Amino acid sequence: MTNLSQALLNPRRIALIGASADQARLTARPQRYLRRHGYTGALFAVNPRSPTLLGQPAFATLDAIPGEIDFAYILLGTEAVEAQVAACAARRIPVACILADGFAEAGPEGQALQARVVAVARAGGMRLLGPNSMGVVNLRARTALTTNAALEAESLVAGRVALVSQSGSMMGALLSRGAARGLGFSHLIGTGNEADLTAGEIASMLLDDADVDVICLFLEALRAPEHLAAAARKAHALGKPIIALKLGRSPFGAELATSHTGALAGSDAAAAAFFRAHGILRVTMLEALLELPALVAGQRPPPRTHRAVGVMTTTGGGGALAVDALGVLGIEARKPDASAAALLDAEKLPHHGRLLDMTLAGTRPDRVMAGLAGLRAAHDTDLVLAVVGSSAQFRPKDAVGGIIEGAKITGKPVAVFLAPEAEASLRLLAEAGIAAFRTPEGAADAIRAFCDWRAPMQAPPAETPNITVPEAPDEAAARALFAHLGLPSDAVVMRHDAPPGLRYPVALKILSPDLPHKTDVGGVTLHIADAETLTHEAAAMRARVAAAAPEARLTGWLVQPMARGLAEAILGFRRDPEVGPVVLLGAGGVLAELHRDITLRLAPVDLATAREMIGEVLGLKPLTGWRNLPLGDLEALALAVVAVSRLAALEGIAEAEINPLIIGRAGEGVTVADAWVVCRAAFPSPATVAV
């Protein structure tokens, strides 16, 4: 452990700046909680108005504290923070944590204040946790350095799962929910605004702790994705999974996360692509966040998954409920394959269909073990879900004993869903380290995350395209860029007269860096039959456009053969404010737009990923030979996706799009029918897209 991580995660000398003498106040909590839960290090309360606090001598100022300090928790109001950060930095304290809010999330003034506070800390070589941080709890070291009321609990359960949460209150909610289930944490860390220390950096530090097996993240926004990506790679190398629950799946939620944290919201699809690419398990339900650690601790992602499970049950209705919840998320409950069936037959366990119904076989532990062993032997499932009925409520040891014994044998992961209210069974399963769910939806959410889990992606070799793009590119410049990336254009720039050697009919478009929507100003004419018409139409178009958009710079015309193909696609690149460069592929046309038939990945991508993306766009399915329709040149499309994704390396490019990209028959390639590029300088506020 570094000095920083030692000071942050296991501080031995703590200053509480602004600790209150009034025990009922929030700011008295850290001192109370540290004592209550048995903190063994040194504690220094700073309060100029109280000589003693909770019976201990207090200090009038930070400087009055003798010796080194590992960690200062600044509990004062927003207006007092800046001076205290400066004082901490002056004392060379490695980490200060800020409780107050009113920083980046509170508008421009708060943003400026936050920037100043960070600058002061950095100048002094000090790291900051927060603002808006509820502090750090290290349950193994009994360090409850927090304002979170969940620490009012009389006793705490220590475990091997660390939680990093941007929300202080959810940190407490998860602690209490876990405790009620017998699930403990190793650490709870509230990162708040992450003005300096980010969830990713802290996750990296936690991974070094031998007492941490799994890291859970509760995120409102993705900040510093490169830190989180580095943590994810480290986690994979160490075999310590990272699980994330991130808000913003709905537009309303995304808007709220933004206003709540002061961060810019990216798209949820981009966040999903980020988690997937970096091997982070993403869940959507609190129950899944709490239970999934038991399912994945000590494991690495399987090389491939079947997105299928075996299900055994002692309740028909409960089993069906679980199968349905799984099916809604696209996970199939599969009937036993030949290997599984052979084992079940040998044990005289009747089976047919998607549920191994143990009701008739009896729920004796040895029978349950046999059923479990049978289903785990299947070669076409990823795990086994055991559903338990009323016995879980009244005979917990019988009901889950067989599952617990069976799960001790090495093999496919086992998870449990309990249909009735069954606290004792839940507790037995928690003690045995088996993921056990109260809701079929929570089980399905966790199982889906498990089935989607992949090793962190290797970014394809980064090769920066050697090309300069004008600050205000017109379509010709955009086409030149795409041509450089390997997507040649068959359009010709016309500055005055019709160029020779054109293959008619052609399309004519006005060229301007100021007109992304040429059609709206009469800047596009299709099906021009010959050179004479072309010359005539070019002049007419220039006059038309100049009248419609008098301030637009007109740089010429673009002439291109009328392209025909089987279908159209949209191929785009942009920098997501949260996760950075992404490449998007969608079906073209009005209907595809209405259906939001789009997939995306972190850019750049390799050819295999590009092919995977093509498979995810429903509107491209007709090109795959579906219903005997002609095959499209999907290989050329995949190469185009790879090419466009390489824009990630061109820092100056903010956004780019080919729309439509026309897909020819197999072997005919693809044609860039329209293209545009936006440079970063052209963005209203370039700072907002910088990572």
Next chain:
Amino acid sequence: MTNLSQALLNPRRIALIGASADQARLTARPQRYLRRHGYTGALFAVNPRSPTLLGQPAFATLDAIPGEIDFAYILLGTEAVEAQVAACAARRIPVACILADGFAEAGPEGQALQARVVAVARAGGMRLLGPNSMGVVNLRARTALTTNAALEAESLVAGRVALVSQSGSMMGALLSRGAARGLGFSHLIGTGNEADLTAGEIASMLLDDADVDVICLFLEALRAPEHLAAAARKAHALGKPIIALKLGRSPFGAELATSHTGALAGSDAAAAAFFRAHGILRVTMLEALLELPALVAGQRPPPRTHRAVGVMTTTGGGGALAVDALGVLGIEARKPDASAAALLDAEKLPHHGRLLDMTLAGTRPDRVMAGLAGLRAAHDTDLVLAVVGSSAQFRPKDAVGGIIEGAKITGKPVAVFLAPEAEASLRLLAEAGIAAFRTPEGAADAIRAFCDWRAPMQAPPAETPNITVPEAPDEAAARALFAHLGLPSDAVVMRHDAPPGLRYPVALKILSPDLPHKTDVGGVTLHIADAETLTHEAAAMRARVAAAAPEARLTGWLVQPMARGLAEAILGFRRDPEVGPVVLLGAGGVLAELHRDITLRLAPVDLATAREMIGEVLGLKPLTGWRNLPLGDLEALALAVVAVSRLAALEGIAEAEINPLIIGRAGEGVTVADAWVVCRAAFPSPATVAV
């Protein structure tokens, strides 16, 4: 109450046929549970091998029991059931309940056995509950007439919510989950296979009970939809809501429900249409099934809803989690409108954006009441969700006291989501009759159901079309049927030569009752320019089709003008095996098919419903003036939907489809481009579609 409902729901003289002397056995449970929970009526155990059972004299046969019997629970194995049903019927017992399985769900033999058992009962004027029924629990009368192990509980909480469950085990699971929350039931009834008594009939009886406010249904299949529809109308008249959780949302779940219950599965979309049409609230999560009664008890569906809620919170992260979960289901957390804002301002409660964050205002009950009153005053929301943070765990009375007091004032419904584990707060809220959720997903599921809730639909006046359709209709017959319904055809039947007066170009199709897919056998030719070509092509087509499908009856050709329009639709009618006649509308074309861009309703529909359906098909949006595209004749389309939905009244029609229906510009109408009809006699097994 009728004699039947008295005997079923509140039996005073019960026979337990096959009660076991071995207390550990399932079949000993009813006797044990009836005693344990204080049944005050007369109990007669029938067991030829034991003179006494649980210390009471037993009877060797049913006939040995003196006096009347209200209810006989047959606890014997499948093979003994038929004889016992006959014995019960002979004694004129009003209701017998069958525990055994192995009937309709077990294949043809079981189906035959079930049919015989029902016939025997009906012949004796006796009604049957089950097979596969866990019996009847009347908690208010302390009648625990069940084999369900959940009754092992030492005490039971009686409430005003009745549960009817096709799954016996889920009946117990819901009882135990409710009890843990302090939520009691009035009745629990396991209907199993519903060979005779259906969930709908039983719901109707329960509605007559003054102690029942709400009915919850746990359904694996929809049987006898007319019974359930009648119950729903009665429920609406009485202001007693019905809430349903039905399995089968995923294909795997639907398959399982089928194999588990022996019922034929219809589509989930049809089930959803059924619930919606009849004013039944549909939820998907167990928590929503348990909590929604508190939200809707004593209410009728609002005339319209905003699909929007106000949200107040004492936890930023927890509030954001709830807003996100709601947003995923399409429910907007809306910021206070002018009325709400005025009240909040008057109380000096700061508000901005979608969350009324009470963290700063303090969580004192009077402040919470003021916040609640403010949000409830909004005119553009349907209810208020209060999210509570850590105070719910450690200061339950403070945390939820304000909510409980505030909710006593008449106004918009109030629901609560508790972010931490907070049993005491949950219990206080349950006692106060306020819906309180542990999961944001459960809250969102219940709130969505509430927002979707509508009064039962009035079926449009039923007017049976007076037309006879041939048993094996070809396309000409199908077109004649649609023309009779008001959708004229511009196609002409050709028996030999080209008919005079055609408007060329035309399309030519082979006519045959045996060839639904004419294209596959070369039976369609488009763009025929003149009469000579037509005559020649007709002969060639006949030869081609005869060669490709030698057994098909060829009845002539159909000639129709080449139709053009703005877009294509699919308009269909079928009889869903669960809910009966439905009308489907979808966008035409390959992409729409890939996206399953379809909506459906119970048939027949009125014009308003048809217009609503058009609004739900994404692929028809371009016809609404979207992006300045030309307007389509959606009024003609709506009339076509109404016309096709009238097929519901023609009992002989199994399925019908117009695909494509070509939609012209506004005022141009719609054109039937292809049509087919399947008569019910042509179905492989007509009985399976009978309701």
